[in-house]
Amino acid sequence: MRFEEYRAHDAVGLAGLVARGEVSAGELLDLALARMAQVNPQINAVTTDLSARARDAASGQGPLAGVPFLLKDLGAALGGTVMTQGSRVFAGAVSDADSALTTLYLKAGLNIFGKTNTPEFGLWPFTESALLGDCRNPWDLTRTPGGSSGGAAAAVAAGIVPAAHASDGGGSIRIPASCCGLFGMKPSRGRVSFAPAGEGWAGASIQHAVTRSVRDSAVLLDIACAPQPGDPYFMAPPERPYAEEVEREPGRLRIAFTDEALQAPEMDPECRAATQDTARLCEALGHSVERVSVPGDFAAMQAAAGEVIAASVAAMLDAEAERRGRPIGDDELEPLTLSTYRRGQKVSGPQYVRGVQTLHAFGREVARLFETYDVLLTSTLGEPPVPIRWVLGEPRGIARRLWRYMPNTQGFNNTGQPAMTVPLAWSQGGLPLGMQFVGRLGEEATLFRLAGQLERARPWFDRVPPL
Numbered sequence: 001m002r003f004e005e006y007r008a009h010d011a012v013g014l015a016g017l018v019a020r021g022e023v024s025a026g027e028l029l030d031l032a033l034a035r036m037a038q039v040n041p042q043i044n045a046v047t048t049d050l051s052a053r054a055r056d057a058a059s060g061q062g063p064l065a066g067v068p069f070l071l072k073d074l075g076a077a078l079g080g081t082v083m084t085q086g087s088r089v090f091a092g093a094v095s096d097a098d099s100a101l102t103t104l105y106l107k108a109g110l111n112i113f114g115k116t117n118t119p120e121f122g123l124w125p126f127t128e129s130a131l132l133g134d135c136r137n138p139w140d141l142t143r144t145p146g147g148s149s150g151g152a153a154a155a156v157a158a159g160i161v162p163a164a165h166a167s168d169g170g171g172s173i174r175i176p177a178s179c180c181g182l183f184g185m186k187p188s189r190g191r192v193s194f195a196p197a198g199e200g201w202a203g204a205s206i207q208h209a210v211t212r213s214v215r216d217s218a219v220l221l222d223i224a225c226a227p228q229p230g231d232p233y234f235m236a237p238p239e240r241p242y243a244e245e246v247e248r249e250p251g252r253l254r255i256a257f258t259d260e261a262l263q264a265p266e267m268d269p270e271c272r273a274a275t276q277d278t279a280r281l282c283e284a285l286g287h288s289v290e291r292v293s294v295p296g297d298f299a300a301m302q303a304a305a306g307e308v309i310a311a312s313v314a315a316m317l318d319a320e321a322e323r324r325g326r327p328i329g330d331d332e333l334e335p336l337t338l339s340t341y342r343r344g345q346k347v348s349g350p351q352y353v354r355g356v357q358t359l360h361a362f363g364r365e366v367a368r369l370f371e372t373y374d375v376l377l378t379s380t381l382g383e384p385p386v387p388i389r390w391v392l393g394e395p396r397g398i399a400r401r402l403w404r405y406m407p408n409t410q411g412f413n414n415t416g417q418p419a420m421t422v423p424l425a426w427s428q429g430g431l432p433l434g435m436q437f438v439g440r441l442g443e444e445a446t447l448f449r450l451a452g453q454l455e456r457a458r459p460w461f462d463r464v465p466p467l
Contacts, residue, residue: 001023001027001028001031003031003034003035003159006028006031006032006035006159007159007464009162010162010163010211010212010213010215010216010461011064011067011069011161011162011163011211011213011216011219011220012063012064012213012215012216012219013162014028014066014067014162015063015064015065015066015067015109018065018066018067019065024066025065025066025111026055028066028067028068028111029051029054029055029068029111029113031068032068032113032160032161033051033113035158035159035160036114036155036160039138039158039159039160039467040155040158040160042136042141042467043135043136043137043138043141043145043154043155043158043467044117044132044133044134044135044136044151044154045116045117045135045145045150045151045152045154045155045158045160046070046114046115046116046117046151046155046160047073047084047114047115047116047117047132047133047151048073048081048082048084048114048115049113049114050078050081050112050113050114050115051113051114053081053112053113054068054111054112054113054114057106057111057112061109062107062108062109062110063108063109063219063222063223064108064109064110064219064220064223065108065109066109066111067109067110067111067161067162067163068111068113068160068161069105069110069111069112069113069161069163069164069165070112070113070114070115070116070151070152070155070160070161070164070165071102071105071112071114071115071116071164071165072115072116072118072149072151072152072164072165072166072167073085073086073115073116073117073118073132073151074086074118074121074122074148074167075099075101075122075165075167075194075200075205075207076099076101076102076105076165076167076207077095077096077097077098077099077102078095078098078102078112078115079095079096079097079098079102080094080095081094081095081115082094082095083095083115084131084132085118085120085121085122086117086118086119086120086121086122086129086131086132086148087120087121087129087131087332087333087337088130088131088332088333089317089320089328089332089333090320091131097196099194099195099196099197100193100194100195100196100226100228101165101192101193101194101207101224104223104224104226105165105223105224107223108223115151116149116151116152116154116155116164116165117129117132117133117135117150117151117154118132118147118148118149118150118151119147119148119150120333120334120337121313121316121337122147122148122149122167122169122172122205123148123309123313123336123337123340124147124148124336124391125146125147125148125170125171125172125175125391125402125405125406125409126144126146126147126150126386126388126391126392127144127145127146127147127148127149127150127151127154127176128144128147128388128389128392129334130334132151134388134389135147135150135151135154136154136388137154137157137179137180137385137431138154138157138158138180138465138467139157139179139180139181139385139430139431139432139465140385140429140430140431142387142388143179143385143386143387143388143431144179144385144386144387144388144390145157145176145179145180145385146175146176146177146178146179146180146385147172147175147176148167148169148172148176149164149166149167149168149172149173149176149210150176150179152164152165152166152176152209152210153166153176153177153179153180153182153184153210154176154180156180156182156210156211156212157180157181157182157464157465158465158467159464159467162211162212162213162216163209163210163211163212163216163217163220164209164210165207165208165209166184166207166208166209166210167200167205167206167207167208168184168186168205168206168207168208168413169200169201169204169205169206169309169413170204170305170309170406170409170410170413171186171380171406171408171409171410171413173185173186173208173209173210173421174186174380174409174419174420174421174434174436175380175381175406175409175421176210177210177380177421177423177434178380178381178385178421178423178432178433178434178436179381179385179431179432179434180210180432181423181426181432181434181460181463181464181465182210182211182212182421182423182432183210183211183212183213183214183216183217183420183421183422183423183451183455184209184210184211184217184420184421184434185208185209185217185221185418185419185420185444185447185448185451186206186208186412186413186418186419186420187206187208187221187225187418187444188206188235188416188417188418188441188442188443188444189203189204189206189233189235189416189441190203190227190231190233190234190235190416191206191221191224191225191235191418191442191444192206192207192208192221192224192225193226193227193228193231194207194231195228195229195230195231198232199232199233200312201305201308201309201312201413202308202312202355202356202359203232203233203416204305204308204309204359204413204414204416205413206413207224208220208221208224209221212461213455213461214246214448214451214452214455215243215246215452217242217448217451218241218242218243218245218246218448219242219243221242221444222241222242222243225237225238233416235442236442238444238445239445240445242444242445242448245444245445245448245449245452246448246449246451246452247452248449248452249449249453250287250446250449250450250452250453251449252286252287252288253282253287253288253374253375253446253450254287254288254290254372254373254374254375255279255282255287255288255289255290255373255374255375255376255377256289256290256291256292256294256369256372256373256375256376256377257275257278257279257282257289257290257291257292257376257377257378258275258291258292258293258294258376258377258378259271259272259275259276259279259291259378259379260293261379261382261404261407261408262294262298262378262407262408262411263298263299263302263403263406263407263408263410263411264382264403264404264407265404266382266404267379267382267383267407268382268383268384270383270384270427270428270433271379271381271382271383271384271433272379274379274424274425274433274435275377275378275379275435277425278377278424278425278435279291279377281424281454281457281458282377285453285454285457289377290373292369292373292376294366294369294376294378295365295366295368295369296362296365296366296411297362297365298362298411300358300362301358301359301362301410301411301414302403302410303358304354304355304356304358304359304362304414305355305359305410305413305414306343307343307344307347307351307352307355308352308355308356308359309340309344310340310341310343310344310347311344311347311351311352311355312344313337313340313341313344314341314343314344314345314347315344317333317341318345328341336392336398359414362411362414362415363414363415363416366411366412366415366417367415367440367441370417370439370440374439374440374443374446375437375438375439375446375447375450376437376438377435377436377437378408378435378436378438379408379433379434379435379436380408380409380421380433380434380435380436381405381406381407381408381409381433381434382403382404382405382406382407382408383404383405384427384429384431384432384433385431385432386401386405390405391405408436409436412438415441416441417438417439417440417441418438418439418441418442418443418444418447419436419437419438419439419447420436420437420447420451421434421435421436421437422434422435422436422437422451422454422455423435423460423463424454424458424460437450437451
């Protein structure tokens with residue numbers, strides 16, 4: 001098999017070739033490794049090489065048996081390997097055992113051969129790390145691939161793998177998928193277990209994947225949505241496999257849309273125009289589409305989420321300091337992370353509880369919109385992928401630049417709703433512009449049906465960067 005044939009298949013397609021004996025798992029691994037060797041020096045997407053381990057596991061059973069796969073270096077532990085979380089604090093931290101999600105991936109036959117770049121603790125919507133280095137966008141090497149799952153998205157867009165593990169606490173699946181021209185589904189709170197760990201960021205964080213095809217995302221979520229004993233959040237199993245939903249017609253949906261930025265003063269004109277065009281596409285597909293003003297105090301949500309995240313970071317680092325018997329040194333953390341850590345140490349117990357209560361109240365406000373509408377459409381990002389170090393390059397105005405770039409994703413982590421980004425638009429400069437669709441809590445099926453329809457109406461699979 002040549003690389004062009006490899007890239008012409010999604011993960012489900014590759015698994016079918018392996019099952020029929022048309023290609024071996026070892027051959028697929030060779031192709032993935034060869035592509036990694038060719039392009040990774042340019043994009044710095046894969047930061048841990050586990051190819052020797054993958055050689056020993058290149059055969060197996062399951063719905064995705066033999067498909068090469070990458071784990072984000074955060075969240076999903078692989079026993080006996082280092083999980084750095086993008087931080088010098090954990091540069092040598094070896095996981096004792098597989099996490100529940102990793103176990104499910106391995107049972108499904110995925111062949112894990114590496115880990116992908118992430119910013120420190122997955123805190124930022126770009127992938128720039130003192131430990132792991134800057135990750136670059138395959139569409140334009142001067143631009144960010146987004147974050148915090150930027151390594152995963154860059155690896156998929158560059159053709160190293162058809163799909164990769166990712167996680168999302170404020171947009172970290174949707175943002176890089178948007179930047180890299182991929183499909184990215186953030187599942188509902190409780191859909192994918194974090195076992196054996198507890199919740200992430202008061203339940204805002206969730207794991208899944210970035211993919212080139214909708215059906216790969218659906219199959220991977222079918223694999224991953226297995227509740228574990230003691231999970232703090234629980235989502236009832238879907239009515240039918242998500243892989244089947246992708247092929248079903250969504251019916252006439254009531255779609256609300258806004259071309260405004262929810263957490264910033266303004267939206268980039270290209271993103272605004274792309275949202276309007278997507279609204280017209282949905283209308284042409286037979287859906288009812290109406291412009292709305294999204295309810296909810298986004299400023300209060302943003303402030304509360306900041307306290308909850310900072311306190312969560314402080315709790316994690318204080319626990320590590322206690323484990324090793326010495327404090328975390330200022331020189332072990334990047335400046336923004338250190339600032340977050342110090343802020344979190346000052347958050348009191350009552351402040352944390354009030355922050356969680358504010359997030360829950362925000363969720364109830366937003367839920368009112370979904371009493372009338374099935375889906376909300378927004379632009380995923382506030383502007384096209386920004387240059388590397390654009391946010392961090394100048395200390396003054398970091399917050400303004402940050403929210404101008406990512407104004408529309410964080411809120412739906414805190415409501416717990418499923419949200420997906422779909423690569424339906426492109427900037428005049430040829431950069432991907434993802435469109436975000438948000439569904440009711442637990443209704444990933446509705447989003448997968450809509451995504452399948454959009455994929456058939458405006459295909460993107462064959463549109464790849466000229467890397």
